[in-house]
């Protein structure tokens with residue numbers, strides 16, 4: 188079997204509700220039906236397309252609720268698995284940053300990869316839900332609640348309205364004006380999750396099919412077995428389509444690098460600005476709690492001598508400094524810290540920048556490399 | 567594992583928060599990023615909000631005090647006793663205290679019950695917090711972000727952090743922020759362009775300096791306060807806003823302080839609550855803990871009923887204690903400080919025999935032969 192495949196679900200219902208060929212949902216169904224996993228962790232649509240709620244599904248009839256992509260749902264599954272599902276055999280839909288988090292947690296023995304099927308989704312980026320709604324009102328001039336579907340294609344954010352009408356605007360334009368994808372996603376250079384078992388996407392796919400790249404032996408077996416059991420159909424992608432996919436990936440990585448330069452060098456906040464940011468900190472621990480790779484059982488930040496009886500703002504050298512020293516080597520730039528910060532401090536700028544500096548020295552890419560983070564590497 | 571949307575019960579901002587449930591137990595919070603008020607961001611109080619569900623003093627059964635000791639009772643016994651007592655007093659000698667920590671539906675039920683019994687001594691406790699004037703127009707939380715000049719009375723960063731965030735957002739867009747307070751706090755001083763320490767808000771509001779008034783007038787401005795608590799202070803703030811054509815947003819105390827007021831239960835400040843307690847012989851308290859401000863007055867009450875989620879300082883003094891469901895254990899609505907009504911969700915079952923506040927009141931009324939006209943949340947909601 189080749190590394191690249193086009194995959195389609197055989198179940199009509201799945202195919203109808205899925206984003207592309209329904210490969211992801213069909214594989215989940217196979218795993219649940221054959222009892223190869225205890226449950227599936229994926230996203231279900233809550234109130235509307237801006238509301239993605241992590242859901243753990245144990246009955247394969249309920250999987251249909253999770254089919255389809257939600258681009259306005261910047262979740263990360265790493266910590267949920269570590270905290271609440273570590274004792275289960277699961278399958279999970281992972282964006283590259285989800286897969287990175289899970290891999291880092293596995294190295295630190297917080298989760299066991301033998302118990303996890305990572306079905307990867309290529310990722311061009313996520314948009315914060317409220318930002319997306321404001322953006323749709325402002326630039327598309329429609330009621331965000333009338334949008335029934337959204338997708339990112341050929342550099343455009345496209346919305347489909349209740350009445351079937353489509354509207355598209357270039358992401359560049361939106362991002363210039365401060366909207367569009369989250370800042371960390373703009374800088375994210377892992378677009379195809381080869382760190383998962385499979386990488387699924389629409390790049391290079393044909394209408395009604397999911398383009399799948401096999402990334403591990405476990406992934407290959409899964410595809411073979413699911414096909415044998417009649418859950419999926421497989422065909423070969425054309426050479427041209429494989430090339431198109433490669434080309435888009437390259438463009439996206441280049442774009443991410445230019446955003447890294449922009450955010451982390453050209454526009455990087457001055458030291459004065461950072462002090463202004465730290466002055467806002469209300470020590471809510473939101474950044475720590477949201478960080479998928481923060482794992483210490485007894486967090487130093489809650490030690491009395493650092494907590495200073497709840498004094499706010501905390502001393503940034505102590506508070507942020509400790510987190511920076513614990514985390515930056517493994518920061519996967521998922522943006523969860525920044526998303527959680529009630530004071531809108533651009534936290535992932537500092538962590539991502541430090542990681543990239545360490546990457547230059549040690550060559551360590553968190554969430555992708557199999558070795559231990561450099562400061563834990565005793566070899 | 568399951569993740570369920572609800573609303574934070576810890577202050578009047580009304581942030582959305584997700585609760586994580588595992589094995590029928592709430593084990594943590596999760597960011598509710600789709601929520602328009604806070605986009606998934608919460609303060610420390612919000613993060614810890616779920617812990618109350620498993621508070622060690624949670625009440626699980628009705629309790630009747632006999633010879634100074636609480637003895638477990640059945641709902642029947644407890645409601646029978648309360649019903650008979652309520653019948654034995656004149657309505658003027660009975661007082662009801664409702665709560666901004668309970669839902670609109672709970673407050674509506676208690677108000678209805680008071681009306682049915684002809685009880686006029688009713689109110690909910692706003693402690694030391696702004697009294698909300700329902701006849702005045704107020705700004706929305708979104709308005710803060712678009713302001714060019716912000717005048718804040720009190721600390722919104724530490725106390726109502728997700729309001730603080732909007733002030734910061736406005737500042738990032740170039741707004742000027744002046745903070746006024748009686749207490750100096752580091753976080754407020756560091757995040758405002760000017761901090762004015764005052765001894766008396768009335769004095770300050772009576773002679774606002776010209777430059778400030780000019781800015782309020784000329785710019786798109788907003789006055790925010792959580793520290794103005796006396797009626798006079800609030801009135802002066804409203805007048806200043808009117809005079810300068812500024813927007814105004816008072817930040818109420820509890821998650822449903824504004825809702826309880828809108829349902830028609832009068833908002834009473836600390837002194838007014840103490841006066842109410844002193845003026846009655848029989849008192850029924852739902853979800854409030856006035857013992858923290860004055861336990862002497864409570865001790866003089868002849869017959870005290872407390873309906874609460876935990877054995878509070880006030881419940882300790884009661885003759886009968888009724889166990890109620892907390893916010894994560896019931897359906898209903900909260901109305902936040904900008905008067906937005908939001909649905910909360912039942913996430914887990916209440917402990918032991920605890921019931922929703924509105925249901926306890928309905929059952930008690932039934933025991934007394936009174937039909938309050940509703941038997942579900944939906945029926946209550948039709949009425950307000």
Ligand SMILES: Cc1cc2nc3c(=O)[nH]c(=O)nc-3n(C[C@H](O)[C@H](O)[C@H](O)COP(=O)(O)OP(=O)(O)OC[C@H]3O[C@@H](n4cnc5c(N)ncnc54)[C@H](O)[C@@H]3O)c2cc1C
Nearest residue numbers: 205206207208209210211212229230255257311388389390
């Ligand atoms: C935010 C996002 C951005 C994407 N960007 C690209 C891209 O640029 N290029 C590309 O080729 N492909 C991209 N994809 C992948 C693509 O949209 C499809 O998900 C993929 O092709 C699988 O299609 P399917 O029909 O097999 O999946 P389906 O059978 O529809 O299953 C999709 C699965 O993904 C889960 N899911 C949905 N949203 C999320 C989310 N935000 N986080 C985690 N899991 C989620 C669903 O719950 C479901 O289990 C993106 C997906 C997402 C979620």
Ligand code: SF4
Nearest residue numbers: 283284310312372375
């Ligand atoms: S950080 Fe990367 S993988 Fe994660 S959502 Fe953003 S673009 Fe996708």
Ligand code: SF4
Nearest residue numbers: 478518519521522524
């Ligand atoms: S520091 Fe922030 S960006 Fe980095 S891994 Fe943690 S949450 Fe993600």
Ligand code: SF4
Nearest residue numbers: 468469471472474528
């Ligand atoms: S989330 Fe923001 S405010 Fe909260 S502790 Fe972290 S930096 Fe401080």
Ligand code: SF4
Nearest residue numbers: 574576577581609612
């Ligand atoms: S600001 Fe208020 S409503 Fe929001 S999380 Fe904090 S306590 Fe809860």
